[in-house]
Amino acid sequence: MTTPVASDAVYAIGDQRWARDAPGLAEAIANAHEHHLRPRCLCQPIGPGVDMYVARVLNGYTVKRMPNTGSQHATTCPSYEPPAEFSGLGPLVGTAIVENPATGTTTLKLDFPMTKLPGRAAQPPSASTSSSVVAHGHRLGLRALLHYLWDQAEMTHWNPGFAGRRTWGTVRKHLLQAADNKVVHCHALLRSLYVPEVFSVEQHEAILSRRQRLWAHGAPRHGQPQPLLLMVAEVKDIAPARYGHxxxxxxxxxxxxxxxxxxxxxxxKSFEHELTLWGTEPDLHLLMIATFRVDEAGTPGIVELSLMLTTAQWLPVDDGWDRQLVGALVRQGRSFIKSLRYNVPTTQALVCASLLDCGLTPCPLFIDREYNPKASPSAEITEPDSDNPEWRWSPTQGDMPALPLRQQTDPIQLPHPAPSSSDIRNFPDIRIKPNI
Structure with a gap:
């Protein structure tokens, strides 16, 4: 077979180099999976490339990063991820999140139950899901699990080409893809995960049938612990009912x-700030992740929950300052990755987002929320080090300073035309998601 050599080659498999749209790439990736070969991403201009691995996902294959290698990729590469310490993910990798490249599965350790004992009352939102987070060892609380799925679905990534292309249908599809090959309590996460389909009057009966089939996994079992289901959905209203709420x-x-x-x-009490901001800002989405049970009549009842705010583009935000910065990044057409806290409390300083269009290294953006009378006014930008650029804003000291200047880079080219939803399912997903 002739080796396809091209200037836009993005993968090396064995001694062959492949362009992203080269004929035969699908077969080469499937062959790499069968023979346990490691593709190498050629995003960096020098060096042998960054090792990847091939996993089976839904009806196709995906080329995935090796654990803890995302920051080794070029910032223009779709496989790039900021260093783990930029978010709350770092302490959880290898403990609460254990990835096995040999099998393509990831085991998640949770700090909340997925069963309910008969007669046991519903649990309140746990400490690890509230705004005053307390990490219970190295395990994923509900909020941390939602952050992990959002990260894996790449709903934290943004570039100007995504504008107008993110809908709930897109979010749902990528969340389900992110949940595939994830294992919790020795069971496939997808078996218990419910994400509402886009509602359609014409498809109502079919949607209802699919929902009932999934919810049947959580049906009560006489004398046995009842399995709980997991839901991720956008809140429309929380209100009094004829009985309860x-x-x-x-x-x-x-x-x-x-x-x-x-x-x-x-x-x-636990989510006063999120609920207040959601109630006053009409363009924000309020996401809920919850465990729920289904009673004998088929009525779902929430057992434990957590909330997350996102912008109109489905980019997560913690508070009004976070929203102001993310809004400025989107309006100015910047490329960035939003950092998430996982189990880290909001009182602890953390990178808010990482700019990817400032050169060969990411530029972390910080928001200093605590008032410091000795701090310089926010209008004075901290001069970034050439090797470690950094931007800081102290909202209590003044207005948001100008963002770091954009630098021209050569991005990894997307295939043309962009694949459709059905193409993504049947063709190996090589971490290009142009429709999010």
């Missing part, structure tokens, strides 16, 4: 979820 979700108009009075009261 209810949560209503977008794309799920025919079924509300029960919240008992105790859970409702704790919800207001």
């Amino acid at each position: 209810k949560a209503v979700f977008k794309h799920l108009p025919d079924q509300a979820f029960v919240l008992d009075d105790a859970l409702y009261r704790r919800l207001g």
